[in-house]
Amino acid sequence: MDRMAYWVVFIYLFSLFHAAHSVEDEVKQSLIKFLSKLSQGNGQIDPSFGWNMSSDPCNGQWKGVTCNDQSTSVKKINLDNLNLIGTLDAESLCSVQSLAVLSLNNNSITGEISEEIGKCKQLTHFYAHSNRLLGRLPNSFSGLSNLKRLVISNNNFSGELPNMPRISGLITFLAENNQFTEEIPDFDFSNLQQFNVSFDNFSGPVPDLKGRFGVDSIMGNPGLCGNPLFISCPPSPSPTKKSSGISTEKFLTYSGYIVIGLIFLSFVAFKLVKRKNRQGKTSVVKKGVSVDGTSSKPSKVTSSENKSGVSRSEYSITSVESGMLSTPLVILTSPVAKELTFEDLLKAPAELIGRGRHGSLYKVTMEDGTTLSVKRIKDWNISSDEFKQRMEKVDKVKHPNVSPAVAFYCSKEEKLLVYEYQQNGSLYRLLHGSQSGETFDWCSRLNIAASVADALAFMHENHLDDGIPHGNLKSSNILFDKHMDLCISEYGLMVVDSQDSLFLAHGGGNKTVDNSKDAHNSFKIDIYGFGVILLELLTGKLVQSNGSELARWVHSVVREEWTVEVFDKELILEGASEERMVNLLQVALKCINPSPEARPSMNQVALIINTIKEEEERSIVSET
Template identity: 65%
Template sequence: MKMDRNSIWALFISVFLLHRVTNSEEEVVKRSLIKFFGELSHRNVNRELIRGWNLTSDPCTDQWTGVECDSHLVSVKRIILVGLNLTGTLDATSLCTVQSLIFFSLNDNYIDGEVPVEIANCKQLTHLYISGNRFSGNLPESLSRLNNLKKLDISNNNFSGELPDLPHLSGLISFLAQHNQLREEIPKFDFTNFQQFNVSFNNFSGPIPELNGQFTAESFMGNPELCGKPLSNACPPSPPPKKGSKGLSSNQVLAYSGYFILALAFLIFVVFRLMKRNKTKEKVNVVKNGAAVDSSNNKPSTVSSEYKTGLSKSEYSISAESSMVSTSLVVLMSPETKGLRFEDLLNAPAELMGRGMHGSLYKVIFGDGMTLAVKRIKDWEISSESFKRRMQKLDQVKHPNVLPAVAFYCSEKEKLVVYEYQQNESLFKLLHGTQIGKKFDWGSRLGVAATISEALAFMHEELREDGIAHGNLKSSNILLSKNMDPCISEYGLMEVDNQDHSSIVHANGDKATGHRGDGAYNTFKIDMYGLGVILLELLTGKPVQKNGFDLAQWVQSVLREEWTVEVFDKALISEGASEMRLVDLLQVSLKCINPSPEARPSINQVAVMVNTIREEEERSIVYEP
């Protein structure tokens, strides 16, 4: 009996001590979390919106804001502090005291400073998201010690320097680093298992590693010194390996020097004779050996070298086959471009504004002040006659919010479409880029949505029998007129190839194939997906990028967590936009991006739904007390 009592007392003491130790550990975690949060919440935070984060409550049982625990409400698993206007710095030492932490997000705040090396102490971390802050400096090498890390998002910050040894993380499947100032070469990742990868708009240089066909140019654009596939600029050939040498004797040096001088003299003689023979041809074509030259003063032209070289090479080949191909520029009804010639496009200064998968866009400035935008289309297998018929048909269908072509040029090797230049640029830049400071409130965004829907409905109705849809509808193709009215650009400059449907819709992420064998059906349904993505951009304020941040996927993941309000742009919420109408437009956009093309509404249905939402918004303003 005495032995039994001793056993019971021993058990009691063990449980008591274990309880004390557990409570002690929980207290350490709590104090560390409070210290971590204290470094973030210095200003601009409405404390009434923050629940917990104090010593008198428990992070799990009292459900601190942004904290998620395991099913037993014991261990902290996730900390998600997104869009709370948090400032300050990241205290990784305190944060990583929470050894059970697997998911950490500080996206869309105002946190600055560097990422501390102590972040490596968060050993269980699988997801690290710090996008949309003001972090700067080099990324710590200690990141490569987070062996469980699967997804890393550092995009939209001010990081600089080289990337750490992230390829060491064998489980990494997502890396987003766009819109920073990172430099040097991209490490050689194993892209086989990657789901997302984006390093666009940085200062990376050198060759792009082997991608195994995983990602497109959009994951690497905006790095002028990058080269290799999938970008259009090829890398220079590598110099041959140096062979071992015992050195050259003075006689060998003299002999080789003599050979070199003789070869150089012979080369100069040949070039001189060729120049003399082709002197007349040079005056006509103003191009020699791929370089733009002004024949009057023998100085380089002001035209962008890529634009000039590309167009001049095509003109050169056309002039050589003048009996077979017309070299004239077809000018449509436009007083501004009366008398415009193809040669005028060659000789005018041009600026490369953008390069995409399906062509390049140039801003061309003429001596009289006229400014045009020239779309140069590539890889479109359409005959000259079919292209001409299409452009003439498009010229017959007019809508005030669809930008008409003022001229076009077509040969077997070159297709150009000329538009009036829109100085206020695009909806994409208004939402995400250079138009910062211009008011773009909820009413304005709703107006853009309604206008685009109506214009697209008109074009679909007028051109359905001809099977001509837009084919590449995205926010960068919605231009803004001098009155800031939205205008759909580049309508009809793409045609569905049923054998390669995915290459056409890559920009908006539409993976649905529609009815195989019916290209027109595909293209009209692709337009609906594109419109849905534009509506999501208007609602969220976030860009959509293939193989990087997938806007549609992100929205749907947030909705699955029943955090609908987290989808919307913070600027819209802060201005007091009607949550009910925000949700209504969100529902319309989700219908448009339905994975099944057959389930997507028609453009006429969408136009009615969007206009109904706008009318309700306008009525609420009129009757607002």
């Protein structure tokens, strides 16, 4: 009886272990249906493939299937060179949400790819060259934000390409020998490593290939023109003049009356504005609040709420305090604001997009359509000369991932920093407030960590003698430009208050930063801030109290040896490498050490993270 009980327990434990290390039946059914559609006309799967409900895809019995390290989810399907002649069932395929790599090269697969392919959200590699696929490439392809490589050459695709430039991380696009038409989209050619659309039916001007791709990548498209082809594009047709039915003489007469009327109205408006200016001073940034903080009657203001709860308001600033104009706006080296004046800046419509302890942030739209971000700083006791010297020093050090200020203004009452507006939001929004509902994969998070580390290491090294760190590093200051390249904003605005003791404390004492006495610790503030950003990337959790609450929670979980519980569930479901996530977590814990002296330098941090990134890239290459 004891032996029988032993076997019962053993069989029960074995079944539990097997269930924890196997793929769900629903996934197996979807994959079997997918392969049956790809197989011969009778829909029967070759038994030698091993794709059946009685076996597990992750134990090596399913031909062409590779799983994650835990053998719990399918990551890669490689069915190259198998004489498959059916159709691609995207609906069944994308039921396997963990799938990252699909390779169907050198078969005879026919039919169209349905829009359901857009549900394969984790897909990073799609290879289907040398098949008989036809029809339009689905628009949903452009929604695959994780896609890195798309190879569809030697098929019968036709029609216009979807909005592929929307995929910011795309590094390979090979679509030669198809029948695509219309214009070639304006890809991010500075990011692409492989590109070929030769021998299609594209027409119109060739986009700027950034000098990275030659004639061989676009040849065989008779309708194309422009560089690098030796075919000039025809001039754009000028608009046809329409007869107005009014004689030239009458037109000139009426125009004269209009001009005289406009001059008269302008004169009256000028007098009215001048009289109004004499009656009182108006607000500098927000109507209803004067420079010295006293309130006045506000003009018409329209407001709305953004997703973070910050009230967004549009302001129309029609006049400024005369004393403020005595100090000019200092234009730095950026060409974005070369004609900008302080008066233009204040008169332009402004929208409040953020408010924090150290000031407010406004989106300002200039008359010529240029959009700028203006940071209005408060409670920073620094003289105008010191402020100017600091901004000029920061401007001299350039890094592609650090957003430079384009101009600044400093008077006794006001300190303003002007930046180019970045339209794709911040890392904070990407992690916590994404409107798209798309997942934020492990590779993207790791790339962001490496890019921020490299940029900070560069800035620290070049500003070491000046003692100028970032000073307020957080995920809301990591922005993304129109190409989704990240840029660190507000570098050099050291406005940390005395309550930010966790950054500087040697055991619990509070103190404000004095660059001249404690330059070493001032750079350690950035190390701590970067460590908190790493925790955000790894956990997906919100940051409060300068990250101290998140740091305490992570430490408590790690102490209990439940490290895997730290990581964002999206990363776990994706099948991200636990080993490399743990390695990055160890870097974060070193960065948030309560003792500044115990924290590593940014150069050391960048070196470690780039090593982790290289290991990840080698792993992806070995899988493909």
